[in-house]
Amino acid sequence: MQKPSIPKGTRDFGPAQVARRQHIFNVIRRTFESFGFAPLETPTLENLSVLTGKYGDEGDQLLFKVLNSGDFAKDVTADDLATGSKALLPKVAEKGLRYDLTVPFARYVAMNRGTLTFPFKRYQMQPVWRADRPQRGRYREFYQCDADVVGTDSLLCEAEIVLMMAQVLGGLGLHDFTIKINHRGVLRNIYQALGGESRETDLFVAIDKLDKIGRDGVNKELLERGFSEPTIETLFALLTVEGTYEEKLQRLLAGFVTAGVEPDGARPDAADEDAAANYRGLTELAQVRDLLVASGFRQFDRLEFDPTLARGLSYYTGCIFEVKINNVQMGSVSGGGRYDNLTGSFGLPGVSGVGFSFGVDRLYDCLEALDLFTVTGETPTRCLITHFDAESGRAALPLLAQLRAAGIPAELYPDAKKLGVQFKYADAKGIPLVLIMGPEEVAAGVVKVKIMQTGVERVLPLGEVVAALTAE
Amino acid sequence: MQKPSIPKGTRDFGPAQVARRQHIFNVIRRTFESFGFAPLETPTLENLSVLTGKYGDEGDQLLFKVLNSGDFAKDVTADDLATGSKALLPKVAEKGLRYDLTVPFARYVAMNRGTLTFPFKRYQMQPVWRADRPQRGRYREFYQCDADVVGTDSLLCEAEIVLMMAQVLGGLGLHDFTIKINHRGVLRNIYQALGGESRETDLFVAIDKLDKIGRDGVNKELLERGFSEPTIETLFALLTVEGTYEEKLQRLLAGFVTAGVEPDGARPDAADEDAAANYRGLTELAQVRDLLVASGFRQFDRLEFDPTLARGLSYYTGCIFEVKINNVQMGSVSGGGRYDNLTGSFGLPGVSGVGFSFGVDRLYDCLEALDLFTVTGETPTRCLITHFDAESGRAALPLLAQLRAAGIPAELYPDAKKLGVQFKYADAKGIPLVLIMGPEEVAAGVVKVKIMQTGVERVLPLGEVVAALTAE
The missing domain is CATH 3.30.930.10 (Bira Bifunctional Protein; Domain 2)
Structure with a gap:
């Protein structure tokens, strides 16, 4: 070989x-x-x-x-x-x-x-x-x-x-x-x-x-x-x-x-x-x-x-x-x-x-x-949406489209793997924000937003996520 | 050869x-x-x-x-x-x-x-x-x-x-x-x-x-x-x-x-x-x-x-x-x-x-x-400043710096050639605006602004040129 x-x-x-x-x-x-x-x-x-x-x-x-x-x-x-x-x-x-x-x-x-x-x-x-x-x-x-x-x-x-x-x-x-x-x-x-x-x-x-x-x-x-x-x-x-x-x-x-x-x-x-x-x-x-x-x-x-x-x-x-x-x-x-x-x-x-x-x-x-580069991740992605199964993954698709339309490079993790795998991906690529959309969040119409650097999490109504992230 | x-x-x-x-x-x-x-x-x-x-x-x-x-x-x-x-x-x-x-x-x-x-x-x-x-x-x-x-x-x-x-x-x-x-x-x-x-x-x-x-x-x-x-x-x-x-x-x-x-x-x-x-x-x-x-x-x-x-x-x-x-x-x-x-x-x-x-x-x-390209000139320059002699050329330099600082790509024609030559240059390169700074304009503290496509000219006080062009 x-x-x-x-x-x-x-x-x-x-x-x-x-x-x-x-x-x-x-x-x-x-x-x-x-x-x-x-x-x-x-x-x-x-x-x-x-x-x-x-x-x-x-x-x-x-x-x-x-x-x-x-x-x-x-x-x-x-x-x-x-x-x-x-x-x-x-x-x-x-x-x-x-x-x-x-x-x-x-x-x-x-x-x-x-x-x-x-x-x-x-x-x-x-x-x-x-x-x-x-x-x-x-x-x-x-x-x-x-x-x-x-x-x-x-x-x-x-x-x-x-x-x-x-x-x-x-x-x-x-x-x-x-x-x-x-x-x-x-x-x-x-x-x-x-x-x-x-x-x-x-x-x-x-x-x-x-x-x-x-x-x-x-x-x-x-x-x-x-x-x-x-x-x-x-x-x-x-x-x-x-x-x-x-x-x-x-x-x-x-x-x-x-x-x-x-x-x-x-x-x-x-x-x-x-x-x-x-x-x-x-x-x-x-x-x-x-x-x-x-x-x-x-x-x-x-x-x-x-x-x-x-x-x-x-x-x-x-x-x-x-x-x-x-x-x-x-x-x-x-x-x-x-x-x-x-x-x-x-x-x-x-x-x-x-x-x-x-x-x-x-x-x-x-x-x-001189350490003058601003920190650059391994991807342009600002937001990773994680999900638990095919259904919650599909429920995330409209949000994904809205984020991109708002000029925020975003990805949905493509497979319904364990949450730990999805977080490890975000971490390795230097993606700053992870949005968690599991069955609970989908049912409640909310999204959990985690800032990777600080670990701070907050829960936002689905309809407010794009506006909140755009404002930041 | x-x-x-x-x-x-x-x-x-x-x-x-x-x-x-x-x-x-x-x-x-x-x-x-x-x-x-x-x-x-x-x-x-x-x-x-x-x-x-x-x-x-x-x-x-x-x-x-x-x-x-x-x-x-x-x-x-x-x-x-x-x-x-x-x-x-x-x-x-x-x-x-x-x-x-x-x-x-x-x-x-x-x-x-x-x-x-x-x-x-x-x-x-x-x-x-x-x-x-x-x-x-x-x-x-x-x-x-x-x-x-x-x-x-x-x-x-x-x-x-x-x-x-x-x-x-x-x-x-x-x-x-x-x-x-x-x-x-x-x-x-x-x-x-x-x-x-x-x-x-x-x-x-x-x-x-x-x-x-x-x-x-x-x-x-x-x-x-x-x-x-x-x-x-x-x-x-x-x-x-x-x-x-x-x-x-x-x-x-x-x-x-x-x-x-x-x-x-x-x-x-x-x-x-x-x-x-x-x-x-x-x-x-x-x-x-x-x-x-x-x-x-x-x-x-x-x-x-x-x-x-x-x-x-x-x-x-x-x-x-x-x-x-x-x-x-x-x-x-x-x-x-x-x-x-x-x-x-x-x-x-x-x-x-x-x-x-x-x-x-x-x-x-x-x-x-399909003729879908917006008209592109032969240069990124939006503004050509014309001048008559070394003195009026020098007088144009602060304006030139201000235009560029305001994000307007600009040039001063580098030589004090006949105005016709300078206009021909703007025309050939597709530069949309020509600013005329001759001895009269310099003395009066004004700039003549000509829109190349329409031929329309107007006279602006030197201090207002950048703001006027930025607004447009």
Whole structure:
């Protein structure tokens, strides 16, 4: 007899977990929609021609490929086999599983460019698959929740990302968070302030590891990559400027001016009196802050301008974001940024956009660690009606229908088993109320209502049960 | 330059489609939950050892298989290759995509038998994948919405399936439907009434095609399969009994008695005076009807006992169901039945259950054909605020925040483009209200509100806008 199992890195979600996850999705969806993002769903299967080459070599390895249907090996020769899996792949697989939501979104925008109205604001909450080595907190199938705007370079979009991040976390009861913001232009100016030594991407990659390997580790890596000790010292002086959001902007500005960094232009709508306007990164960060003030955002103690935030080698070109929950040991629960050429590889260049993403699994783990889930039973049922025999069971059916019509999920225990069995069922499923309708109750036209948590019982006339439970 | 596309038989769902589909899911979910069904989600990837052999040879062919990650061809020899795809498959693929929701549910129940409380009522709404030849209305990726109870043989479950079918269809505005019900026991008794000629399954398979190939076609097929002409005549006399639900039960009973069909036992709780109780199928159908009457079900004109309903060669053993929408050319939108051995192949025998499923794509097509969708725009946004320049844009931000806080999805057009462009955006997205905040309005402390559908404009004091729109 076969012992059933599920693939490594995948999970079943039972009733209580689905209910909790649904709560997270609902908070995110409501927030996205209140900001005017419209839902998009793309297929699980994408052509490998769309996916391959978009996530780097490592990503190509981690793509799940789907075997062509039918006689998949019909075009494979012994020579192909001798050449190995890589040469074989295009002959046996044309499709793969969605690896993220960004590439399918770009593909969708490029495919529908003729009919879409820009700016196009979409959100997408769907699972993605990666053939990663499964480990604690890392799964092969997991959900992403993305929101992106394409077709505008307005910084209002960046400000609204901060607003949405704060609204989702607040909506989930996660109040002790830090939204980190930086700008690729600031990182570029910092690189320029170092005198253009060695390679810019090497610098970003090293900075990106600061969280993981610490200052000493980054120091070592930069030395190995050809940066000199004095340069690294200048770097850390810039990266570790202290103060408020505005003070850091001013201090970096002073640093850039001192270092003779070539101004990289202001946005045309920047205020002239703002000296930081000479540097695009600093200007835009100041503007995002102004837009937040004007929008009534009050949580500046939770918004940190962090010049060390780099977000890897990704395609970002403007503001970048990352969110941490402070009182839990957990990686970032949200992140994003502006990119200038999302759809370029699909033949639609020059579409600027900005987007961000929530990691539902991490949010779930944070809420669980902080005990912030309201108690969820193993069922949506609020009321179990117990009964003694076929006759009392049948007598309960009109009440059952009335409870459901009143919006109270309800069940009649389906068999006339012993009362103890029926109560054990309610207990195991976390059903809060049990209504007892035995022959005595039926004869008297009453129902005994038991609150499972307290054990308190009361007797109500049959005709008043629905009203009483609805009122509670 | 690569021209992006999606795989055959898959679909992107744009904003309006997602909103409409979400409406269908919500109605189904609310109904399932009000009847006490708890949500379950299983992984997209299942081990092929779980999936293979569960759907017949054709099903095995239609399973999407996922290539093992890494050097998938490392164990493949030239001999394997010469033997062909079928021999090759186990060496290159261990996992497949979910093909339906029933097998994963059975696998889940078997895996978690130790911790689940029975009866276990679960619903599941997830996509499934089949490598079918794509055609109109048939996709390679599509959603199923299943609800099942396992661990009880109470006929209340059957009655509640009828209640849920009616509630979902009513909730969607689909009022002209027929719920067909039959019982495998009735089909078996009909076969017995024919004198046990030829094979029982041949009879079911032929009857199942009545809808498609008509009486003449079935006649021909039965002759080919060894049934005699008089037998076929007796068959059709039984299959085409007329009258109400109860009349058909009585007429079939008379037919069975006349034909000398051996009684196959009554349920212990069947009323003694009910002669139909001698035949399990007829008894149970009568009991389901009684339970519906007791539950206050009033739509008996839409519940048809149809002795020709067979539902193929599937694993059903008791009541079977199928739902058609009458005023649309469309296959069944829902179906199900009772089975006695769902989890047997996973080492958990003797678990009786009953379940049913909605086809979301078909419901969608019905609603569209009958024009029953409320108009859905391309965005959840109810209000677009237009502006003229950075200053009036900034002045609009507090209003924007207030609208959203009041639960009104709202956007500020992100760029200070010409008013015509901003209006065109609202129009293209189907945004019903446009709020105009130019320099004049800002100076006067007012907002011009335009209803897009009628063109009606009115001017409101800034402080009254949210209250006015909330009231509407």
